[in-house]
Amino acid sequence: MAMGTKAKPILYSYFRSSCSYRVRIALALKGVEYEYRAVNLVKDGGQQHFDEYKQLNPMEMVPSFVVDGQALTQSVPIMEYIEEVYPQKPSLLPKDPLVRAQVRAVSEIINSGIQPIQNLPVLQYVGDEKKMEWGRYWIDKGFKGLEKQLQQTAGEFCVGDEVSMADACLVPQVFNANRFKVDMSQFPTINKIHQNCLNLEAFKAAGPTMQPDCPDDLK
Numbered sequence: 276m277a278m279g280t281k282a283k284p285i286l287y288s289y290f291r292s293s294c295s296y297r298v299r300i301a302l303a304l305k306g307v308e309y310e311y312r313a314v315n316l317v318k319d320g321g322q323q324h325f326d327e328y329k330q331l332n333p334m335e336m337v338p339s340f341v342v343d344g345q346a347l348t349q350s351v352p353i354m355e356y357i358e359e360v361y362p363q364k365p366s367l368l369p370k371d372p373l374v375r376a377q378v379r380a381v382s383e384i385i386n387s388g389i390q391p392i393q394n395l396p397v398l399q400y401v402g403d404e405k406k407m408e409w410g411r412y413w414i415d416k417g418f419k420g421l422e423k424q425l426q427q428t429a430g431e432f433c434v435g436d437e438v439s440m441a442d443a444c445l446v447p448q449v450f451n452a453n454r455f456k457v458d459m460s461q462f463p464t465i466n467k468i469h470q471n472c473l474n475l476e477a478f479k480a481a482g483p484t485m486q487p488d489c490p491d492d493l494k
Contacts, residue, residue, distance in 0.1 A: 285310045287331065287339040290486035292316065293390055293447035294350040295338040299486075300443040301354040303477035305361040313488035316395055351386050354440050367440040377434045381441035384424060385448050389417030393451065410455040418452065418462050425464045431471050438475065446472050450483065 286302070286309050288295035302309055314337050315322045322328060323335045331346040332339045340347045340356070347353050358367040369375045391397070393410040401409045428434045433441035449469045452459060459466060472478045479485070484494045 281343070283308055283310050285312055285341040287312050287314050287328070287337055287341070288486070288488075289314050289316045289337050290483045290489040292337050293394075293451055294336070296447035296450065296481060296483065297350045297443045298338045298340060298353050298357075299481035300446065300478055301357045301367055301440070303481045304365055304367070304438065304443070304475075305357055305363060307357065307361055311487060313486075315488065351382060351440070351444075354443060358440070365438050367443065369434070369437065369439060374434060377428050378439045378441045381421070381424060381428065381433050382444045384417070384421050385441075385444040389414060389421070389448060390451070392417075393455070407455060410451070411457055414448070414452045414455055414457050415461075418457065418465060422462045422464055425468065429464055429468055431468075433468055438472065442468065442472050445469065446478055 284307070286295070286298060288299065288311060290313070314328060316337065319325075321335075323332070323337060328339075329335055331341065332348045334348065336348070338348070338350060338353065340353045342356075347356060354367055368378055392413040398406040398410060425433060430436035432438050433445055445465070446469060449459070449465065483489055
């Protein structure tokens with residue numbers, strides 16, 4: 276390594292993990308180069324449970340983001356770190372305090388109120404026979420509230436006309452909704468924002484099928 280050259284950050288990710296997907300979007304929006312290391316959440320009983328990985332992330336989840344040998348966990352704090360360290364546009368968090376709070380609120384509706392109820396450990400506990408019904412029910416319920424929230428804040432994106440951390444949370448959750456066969460015709464505001472996001476190259480590049488660990492039969 277050349278004198279004074281810092282190593283690239285490392286993202287431990289799984290192609291279909293919505294939390295990893297959020298961070299990939301944030302990194303792509305900022306144009307940050309990083310090393311991708313796949314953690315397969317289902318192979319070998321789940322590689323997130325391996326001792327080596329648990330040293331990085333004791334919660335045995337993805338993503339983990341390693342910077343200068345220090346591991347950061349949890350997608351929202353990682354995205355806030357990215358915003359603070361890479362201040363170039365677009366801003367993941369607006370400068371105006373009220374608008375910034377609105378972005379955080381939408382992000383947390385998804386991050387805390389919808390996604391955890393249908394994430395992998397919960398579905399594994401529910402069991403194969405009921406997991407589709409379970410996931411569809413909770414995403415549908417959450418999206419009904421989120422749709423009303425977004426009707427108050429949305430422009431072209433979740434909060435106004437500038438892309439933000441909220442959009443980085445929304446797009447992966449819509450991906451999950453489609454996996455669980457949620458009737459998305461109920462949610463015109465969510466659909467509009469989702470399409471506007473997918474028109475941006477950063478969102479395309481961060482998508483599950485674009486990741487090196489995505490199986491060929493899913494691309």
